[in-house]
Amino acid sequence: MADEPLVLGIETSCDETGVGVVRGTTLLADAIASSVDEHARFGGVVPEVASRAHLEAMVPTIERALKEAGVSARDLDGIAVTAGPGLAGALLVGVSAAKAYAYALGKPLYGVNHLASHICVDQLEHGPLPEPTMALLVSGGHSSLLLAPDITSDVRPLGATIDDAAGEAFDKIARVLQLGFPGGPVIDRLAREGDPKAINFPRGLTGPRDAAYDFSFSGLKTAVARWIEAKRKAGEDVPVRDVAASFQEAVVDVLTRKAIRACKDEGVDHLMIGGGVAANSRLRSLAQERCDAAGIVLRVPRPKLCTDNGAMVAALGAEMVKRNRPASDWDLSADSSLPVTDPHVPGTSHEHEHEHGHGHGHGHAHDHVHELSKDNLYS
Amino acid sequence: MLLLAVDTATPAVTVALHDGESVVAESNQVDARRHGELLLPSVDKVLAEAGVTLEAVTGVVVGVGPGPYTGLRVGLVTASTFAAVLGVPVHGLCTLDGLAHAAGAAGVEGPFVVATDARRKEVYWARYEDPRTRVGEPAVDRPADIAEQVAGLPAVGQGALLYPEVFPDARGPEHQSAGALASLAAERLAAGLEFLPPTPLYLRRPDAQVPKNYKVVTPQ
Numbered sequence: 001m002a003d004e005p006l007v008l009g010i011e012t013s014c015d016e017t018g019v020g021v022v023r024g025t026t027l028l029a030d031a032i033a034s035s036v037d038e039h040a041r042f043g044g045v046v047p048e049v050a051s052r053a054h055l056e057a058m059v060p061t062i063e064r065a066l067k068e069a070g071v072s073a074r075d076l077d078g079i080a081v082t083a084g085p086g087l088a089g090a091l092l093v094g095v096s097a098a099k100a101y102a103y104a105l106g107k108p109l110y111g112v113n114h115l116a117s118h119i120c121v122d123q124l125e126h127g128p129l130p131e132p133t134m135a136l137l138v139s140g141g142h143s144s145l146l147l148a149p150d151i152t153s154d155v156r157p158l159g160a161t162i163d164d165a166a167g168e169a170f171d172k173i174a175r176v177l178q179l180g181f182p183g184g185p186v187i188d189r190l191a192r193e194g195d196p197k198a199i200n201f202p203r204g205l206t207g208p209r210d211a212a213y214d215f216s217f218s219g220l221k222t223a224v225a226r227w228i229e230a231k232r233k234a235g236e237d238v239p240v241r242d243v244a245a246s247f248q249e250a251v252v253d254v255l256t257r258k259a260i261r262a263c264k265d266e267g268v269d270h271l272m273i274g275g276g277v278a279a280n281s282r283l284r285s286l287a288q289e290r291c292d293a294a295g296i297v298l299r300v301p302r303p304k305l306c307t308d309n310g311a312m313v314a315a316l317g318a319e320m321v322k323r324n325r326p327a328s329d330w331d332l333s334a335d336s337s338l339p340v341t342d343p344h345v346p347g348t349s350h351e352h353e354h355e356h357g358h359g360h361g362h363g364h365a366h367d368h369v370h371e372l373s374k375d376n377l378y379s
Numbered sequence: 380m381l382l383l384a385v386d387t388a389t390p391a392v393t394v395a396l397h398d399g400e401s402v403v404a405e406s407n408q409v410d411a412r413r414h415g416e417l418l419l420p421s422v423d424k425v426l427a428e429a430g431v432t433l434e435a436v437t438g439v440v441v442g443v444g445p446g447p448y449t450g451l452r453v454g455l456v457t458a459s460t461f462a463a464v465l466g467v468p469v470h471g472l473c474t475l476d477g478l479a480h481a482a483g484a485a486g487v488e489g490p491f492v493v494a495t496d497a498r499r500k501e502v503y504w505a506r507y508e509d510p511r512t513r514v515g516e517p518a519v520d521r522p523a524d525i526a527e528q529v530a531g532l533p534a535v536g537q538g539a540l541l542y543p544e545v546f547p548d549a550r551g552p553e554h555q556s557a558g559a560l561a562s563l564a565a566e567r568l569a570a571g572l573e574f575l576p577p578t579p580l581y582l583r584r585p586d587a588q589v590p591k592n593y594k595v596v597t598p599q
């Protein structure tokens with residue numbers, strides 16, 4: 001297979017309809033349609049609203065991405081799509097579109113893992129991932145420490161949140177402070193003008209007997225809310241900037257502390273941070289400070305690649321093609337709880353793998369499709 | 380002419396090829412939970428049976444519902460994507476019109492009612508003057524609430540069969556067939572009639588329910 005496969009990636013696991021195009025580790029296009037504004041009044045993502053928006057945006061976003069990339073769909077080496085984890089109905093729109101697209105073009109389909117994609121996207125920014133890679137993924141949906149010896153086949157969970165995701169905690173505190181949804185960007189902005197040491201909020205799961213790599217943000221969230229309530233009850237002004245800064249400091253302190261510890265324990269000398277919360281400026285600066293002190297190389301993609309997008313899916317898809325991983329079958333399902341240990345959903349057909357080497361000319365593209373069906377469709 | 384028709388608005392996952400004269404190949408499966416998995420393999424099977432590739436298709440026909448949302452979207456996004464890649468038109472048809480057409484083929488004349496299962500103890504339904512003439516727009520209602528409007532009329536579709544107390548003269552066809560939908564489309568194309576855009580008929584607003592993990596747990 002080509003060293004630099006041309007892959008289109010589709011992401012619909014939450015509220016962003018993302019379609020990206022990459023060539024190997026080079027980003028060619030990153031088209032996004034977001035329904036975030038439609039969710040704002042609910043204070044969180046409403047699955048059915050997200051799914052409806054995905055359906056409307058899907059085909060136009062694919063076409064925009066291809067145009068932006070300046071490539072022809074016929075030249076693609078594969079179509080990748082987030083198969084999970086995520087919102088079931090939302091995932092299904094992207095998976096169905098990807099299947100139809102791959103089938104119509106006679107290209108292999110790769111159902112890939114959303115979390116592994118968040119890690120792999122850094123290849124578009126900083127070149128090939130070191131192996132193994134230590135990754136801290138933090139967003140509204142996930143907070144995990146992952147060790148990835150091979151992003152296409154071997155991703156190991158070291159720890160995860162036992163209650164709220166880090167991004168969720170930002171949203172909830174923003175709601176208590178009446179700052180709107182999503183909470184991350186506004187808290188980040190206000191915190192810059194506040195004192196992170198003003199209030200000493202608790203650091204969850206950092207005791208000597210606590211799980212070294214797990215996170216907990218529920219206690220912190222309650223502590224912050226109680227602190228605000230107490231101020232309000234006493235008739236005092238809530239120092240919003242100091243609360244934001246102190247809350248944010250508690251979150252990023254724990255995240256970076258545990259990530260650095262995981263690197264040291266596993267002997268990994270670099271750390272990748274991804275997910276929407278990786279756009280947080282304090283997380284980036286504290287991680288940089290602590291990585292420098294520990295002699296660890298920090299890799300954080302630009303904010304637009306940290307939030308959910310199609311380019312990250314394409315990046316992982318391209319790696320799947322490059323490493324000759326088996327493609328997915330046409331009955332690929334959207335799996336809302338796809339385990340992080342499954343970087344992709346390989347098909348059961350053996351035809352798949354060696355078929356891919358031939359480079360699909362327009363003419364025999366559909367022969368390929370029919371060969372697949374012998375193995376997959378009537379069993 | 381070669382039409383590829385798909386409909387996933389009901390528990391049926393149904394795909395058919397129609398050459399303008401008749402149905403060339405058809406696949407029907409009933410599995411309300413697996414639209415996403417079953418549709419593409421069904422398309423592949425139908426094309427293989429007819430001995431053609433997708434590129435031979437000159438138009439895509441899709442049932443736009445009404446139907447429970449998750450499955451409905453599978454057919455719509457598949458049809459729109461195929462049409463975009465092939466550069467052919469996509470013709471939307473009301474799913475109930477497809478069932479009405481099938482009812483006509485099965486000898487039901489009219490007037491009659493088509494009702495499909497809308498879940499939550501409701502039906503999607505419409506009245507037909509004859510198999511080609513719907514009276515008004517499709518609606519979603521609790522069967523008891525429309526008992527008067529459908530009284531005395533034969534009714535087809537799973538929604539009718541599920542509620543015999545409201546639809547005592549319920550009969551087949553029970554499930555949507557893409558073959559019937561394709562035949563209707565071929566007829567309408569020949570007559571130069573209009574189609575619907577490939578956008579879903581949800582007939583219900585989304586439940587504005589925020590996922591549990593977003594609820595504020597602190598006392599306000």
Ligand SMILES: [Zn+2]
Nearest residue numbers: 118139275308
């Ligand atoms: Zn994500």
